[in-house]
Amino acid sequence: MKREIENKSKKKVIIKRQDECLRPSIPQFSVFEIIRATNGKLIAGSDDLSVSGVSTDTRTLSRGNLFIAIRGKNFDGHNFINQAIVKGAQAIIVESDFRFDASQGASRINKDNLSLKDCASVSFIRTDDAIGALCNLAAFHRRRFKIPVVGITGSCGKTTTKEMVADVLSAKFNVLKNKGTFNNSIGVSHTLLGLNKEVDIALVEMGTSNFGEIKRLAEIVAPSIGIITNVGYSHLEFFKTIDSICNEKYDLVKNLKHPFIAILNGDDMRLRKKAKTSKDLNLFTFGLKKTCDFTATNIECARGVLEFSLNKKHRFKINVLGRQNAYNVLAAISCGVIFGLNYKDIKNKLSAFIMPSTRISLKKIRGYHVIDDTYNSNPLSLEYAIQTLSEFDTKGKKVFVMGDMLELGKRSVMLHREIAKKIIKSGIDTLITVGPLSHHAADAIKTKKRSNLKVYSCGCTLEARGILLNLLRDDDLVLVKGSRGMRMEEIIEDL
Structure with missing residues (x-):
């Protein structure tokens, strides 16, 4: 075409769009292809087997899947290998420090009412990096x-x-x-x-x-x-x-x-x-x-x-x-x-486009309007949010709930203080800050002695919610925004 x-x-x-490749709706790989794509090593089982589908989460794993035991900050997929076998994983990718011990494996398997035969039918592939293996397999499939x-x-x-x-x-x-x-x-x-x-x-x-x-x-x-x-x-x-x-x-x-x-x-x-x-x-x-x-x-x-x-x-x-x-x-x-x-x-x-949730989307709660922009925040997106609140026509007052912008390094304090200038010029009636960094924006505004802009500084979302509930009236407009780690969506959920 x-x-x-x-x-x-x-x-x-x-x-030029190429002709369609005749591939199944669920990705299928032979164990041999997986080994080649991930630069892995077969440590148990056969490379003649095939898998249908790839999972990194045993909660959504289906029979016949490849299970990749990835590690994160708060979890280790290697702790769920037994569950993967129970649910019918055909092959499992593990990292190099995982030791496959048949006798130890038999002991663990028996606790899950499995037989040694169940374990024997699973191929184990060892790689240096499970997430890297996932990426390499995805690249192989994409091509x-x-x-x-x-x-x-x-x-x-x-x-x-x-x-x-x-x-x-x-x-x-x-x-x-x-x-x-x-x-x-x-x-x-x-x-x-x-x-x-x-x-x-x-x-x-x-x-x-x-x-x-x-x-x-x-x-x-x-x-x-x-x-x-x-x-x-x-x-x-x-x-x-x-x-x-x-x-x-x-x-x-x-x-x-x-x-x-x-x-x-x-x-x-x-x-x-x-x-x-x-x-x-x-x-x-x-x-x-x-x-x-x-x-x-x-x-x-x-x-x-x-x-x-x-x-x-x-x-x-x-x-x-x-x-x-x-x-x-x-x-x-x-x-x-x-x-x-x-x-x-x-x-x-x-x-007919519908804005993704938590991205500057408008909601009506009780008698007032809420702009939910809680997904994340950085100086550019925050400036956009302030502009949106400023330009929105409403009969009531305009309230801005601002959470910290995270991961800004040594410039964090300066960038929070700089945003105060834009807030002052925006025509916003009330500012509620949440977190120690946003507190610097509040301080910068207070030094300007602009009496008609009310400023509240809060240490947490619960405190901000309490102020909002006492403050909001019919036809008021509130915009809530902050970095992901600030969990600003809790304020809207509580409202």
Whole structure:
């Protein structure tokens, strides 16, 4: 299948979708293939066996699955090997420090009312790193399918953009995407293991919190199209500078496969500058500047509805909060056009879009309105949230509940104090901070002696909830936001 794409600047790119591979709906591997893909070693059982499906959680494991005993901060899959055998795992990947002892195994198996025969029918494969084995197996499976794969990353807006792109492309294609925000190596691997003959296009959101993670994910995913939503201050505890963050995000573009299509935020000069250094890159840009290929103008935001004109020709209307979502919508439109969709189909899909929960979504609780943006927070997304609250038209007062922004390293205090300036200018009536870092924003506001802005500082979400319940009245509007570790969603749940 060939599709010719032409954007407003008359660039042309050909995307050729390969014939479908005849693969089963559930990934199947021989033990020999698993050993080869993971660079593992067979320590028990046979390499002639085959598995159907891959699991890293015995609670969802099915008979015939491969069980990979991964380790995390608070769990060790090796402690659940017996359960995996009980539930019918056909093969099990363990790490190098696991010792397979037949006599000890028999003792443990008997406690689960299993026989030695049950254990003998299971193949055990040893690797140095179980998570690495999962990633390598996912990469092996991904290369069975010659279909377009879109990688998505950025400092904020990744999940919203992924969901919008998926909705748009679903007008003509069967789309596979990450579930929720499963964008680390484990989540990305499980997403790719969901590839089957029915999938036309895969969308893979990629997250990072340290150097080299995007490059590694791109090596696994092998994307042919890359979308970068933006570059902002996030995970500074590890990256130190915004240039380092940009370099990390841009690794997605540097690792693209043919036809090397990059869809970038054209308002970000760092991304534009880096794109100029990339050879053989088919570049498409989106943003608010006239120089972008996909430009939004005449933006209007009113009570949960975003409207704008695309390239002064097409008017779009989407049920989302905040003008910052124009960027996410533009990225989705760009991707739709590149895959040959007409503007009518794109409009129809976006008009029915529903915002993912905990991402600047509007709810009505009792007589007041709540904007739930509790999934995460960094300086860029926090600035967007303040702008959204400021522009929202309401009869009552505007209340902002701000939790700490985490993982900002040595600049944490400064960045929290800087956000105070934007809060003061926003017209917000009441600020409630939660956590020691947000307390610095409260202090910065108090020093300005702006008497009509009420400020409360809380040590926990329970305290903030108590203040809110006493404060809120009918027609009031409250926005709640904070980093994942602050558990700000508890405030909304309690309301």
